[in-house]
Amino acid sequence: MDLPQKRKNPEPKPKPGGGLAESDGMVLDAIKSKKEMAILKRDLKEETKLPESIFNKCLKNLQALGLIKEVPHVQFKTKKYYIAAEFNPSEEITGGSWYSKGELDQDFINGLKDLCLRIIRKLKVATADGVMDIIKNKGLLKTDCTTQQISEILRYMVLDNKIIEVKSTGLGEYHSIPIGNLCYSLETGAMMSIPCGVCPKIRECTPGGLISPTTCVYYTKWLDF
Known part of the structure; x- marks a missing residue:
């Protein structure tokens, strides 16, 4: 006669956080769920509902285990934010x-x-991409930098009246830069002050076209001046 099998005890469920105390795992999981956005300490406490x-x-x-870290928030400097170590x-x-x-x-x-200013001074006229290429090719920065950052810096310099944007x-000093592309220079010489430099229709301007140098009243006035 078959004997009844002894009932096995259910295997214990693993604790949140992989072997941590249940409360530690609960806090860790809540922080991990926010990924790179981090979580405010107050919100974390409300979410876990643990005693203080x-x-x-x-x-x-x-x-202490290196599983989370406190990160400063640029807008809320006095508040504490936490993020999982892997983010x-x-x-x-x-x-x-x-x-x-x-x-x-x-x-x-x-x-x-200062670096952008030196590059523009040397090139006379430069685009953000052109400045970035020189920085990368010559290894002028020890830290990583993007073209977007260079563009932002150049715009700040325009607002500070350090350079001009055209x-x-x-033509002339612009010969290596496609027509209509934004570029930067230190001074407003004759070629820099040409009205084409700030014309919103520059891409549509062609000899013999609907918009052309021969029919442009602003260009004609500039030539007469």
Whole structure:
């Protein structure tokens, strides 16, 4: 006669966080769920609903284990945000590449402005891409930099009246820059002040076309001047 099989005890479910105390795992999972956006300490406490003493102990334990880290928020400097160790905080948290540890990296910005100014002075006329190419090809920066950052720096310099922004006419000093592309220079010489440089219809302007240099009243006045 077959004997009845002894009923097996159900296997215990793994604790959240993989072997951590249940409360630690609960806090870790809540932080991980926010990924690169991080989570405000107050919101984390409300989400986990843990008593104050246990909650603070969990944060301390997880930080000691290197599983989470506190990150400064560029807009809310006095508030504490936490993020899982495997994520990097988003630009919304850090402020992007212009910030370091939650503070505006003024030294980096000023250094980049000076570098762009030297490049434009040497080239006479340059686009953001052209400035970026020289920086990369010559290894002029020890840190990573993008064309978008260079464009932002150049716009700041225009607002500071350090350089001027014009559109390429494809003529003279602009010969290597496609017509209509934004470019930057230090001075407003004769070629720089040509009305084509700021004309919104420059891409449509062609000899014999509906819009052309021969029919442009602004270009004619500039020639007469």
